[in-house]
Amino acid sequence: MIPQILNPMEQIDHTFLIIFSISAFILLGISGLSIYFLFRYHHTRNPDPDPIEGNLLLEFVWTIIPVILVSGMFVSGWTGFKAARTVPVGAYPIKTTARMWAWNFEYPNGKIADTLWVPQGKPIKIILQSLDVIHSFYMPAYRIKMDALPGRETYTWFLPMKTGEFTVFCAEYCGLKHADMSAKVVVATQTEFDEWVNDFTTPGAVVATGPQKILFDKGCLGCHSLDGSVKAGPTFKGIFGRKTFVIKGGQEESLTADEAYLRRSILDPKAEIVKGFPDLMPPPMDISPEDLNTIINCLKSLP
Numbered sequence: 001m002i003p004q005i006l007n008p009m010e011q012i013d014h015t016f017l018i019i020f021s022i023s024a025f026i027l028l029g030i031s032g033l034s035i036y037f038l039f040r041y042h043h044t045r046n047p048d049p050d051p052i053e054g055n056l057l058l059e060f061v062w063t064i065i066p067v068i069l070v071s072g073m074f075v076s077g078w079t080g081f082k083a084a085r086t087v088p089v090g091a092y093p094i095k096t097t098a099r100m101w102a103w104n105f106e107y108p109n110g111k112i113a114d115t116l117w118v119p120q121g122k123p124i125k126i127i128l129q130s131l132d133v134i135h136s137f138y139m140p141a142y143r144i145k146m147d148a149l150p151g152r153e154t155y156t157w158f159l160p161m162k163t164g165e166f167t168v169f170c171a172e173y174c175g176l177k178h179a180d181m182s183a184k185v186v187v188a189t190q191t192e193f194d195e196w197v198n199d200f201t202t203p204g205a206v207v208a209t210g211p212q213k214i215l216f217d218k219g220c221l222g223c224h225s226l227d228g229s230v231k232a233g234p235t236f237k238g239i240f241g242r243k244t245f246v247i248k249g250g251q252e253e254s255l256t257a258d259e260a261y262l263r264r265s266i267l268d269p270k271a272e273i274v275k276g277f278p279d280l281m282p283p284p285m286d287i288s289p290e291d292l293n294t295i296i297n298c299l300k301s302l303p
């Protein structure tokens, strides 16, 4: 009897094996027969071709066999698809946000991290959304791939069986840094996981509360770090009052990052590009004057 909830990972492998075996059998069969017929019906051995016209049994057989094979593939694929779309009751929900070019994972207790930690042996529901363009959550170790779409929630689930480290990739071309858009997945024991998820100071835990939350909410932290590391854009660390070289209208200029500059660089990011960085930042889609002030105050308050 088919269990009510299949592990989709296993079913996907079964389907792959079935389709691969049938394809290999057909490839070898057709290639072998072709070679044999080349030899057997060469004009020196078969000078007078004798075409066959109409053979009901043969036609019946070559219709029925492919129907059986294709139906087998369909049933196996459908079973796996159904399992992949049926999230087990009580699955642990993790809200996953994609943006150019980073993944963020939000846990039920409010912790947000850039690493996906999951407890071993517990079904995990990944609830996906995108803040900008289409991305795709791709975890080959668990055979799952699901698009993250702007303005629409999608989901997928998996059952982490073994502890260890895996990777999530982005499988949908989403711009210049698409290739860098990956995240680490850590499958830990329940005890280790509980400890990690309740510790808001672990590396990778984005400050979910406090003044810096706006930078996360608005997607700034996808490209600008808080710790001085270089991402797609310059770091926010010490940005206020920093001496900055920019390219403006093709000319290099030096300026001090004051409040007016920060404001300009958010509202019209293409006007002045910080030297050494690509022209990537999109103008804000919707930003209220209050949000803009909050962001600027936050940037000014950063160490």
Ligand code: CUA
Pocket: 098, 099, 100, 101, 134, 135, 136, 170, 171, 172, 173, 174, 175, 178, 179, 181
């Ligand atoms: Cu995100 Cu490719």
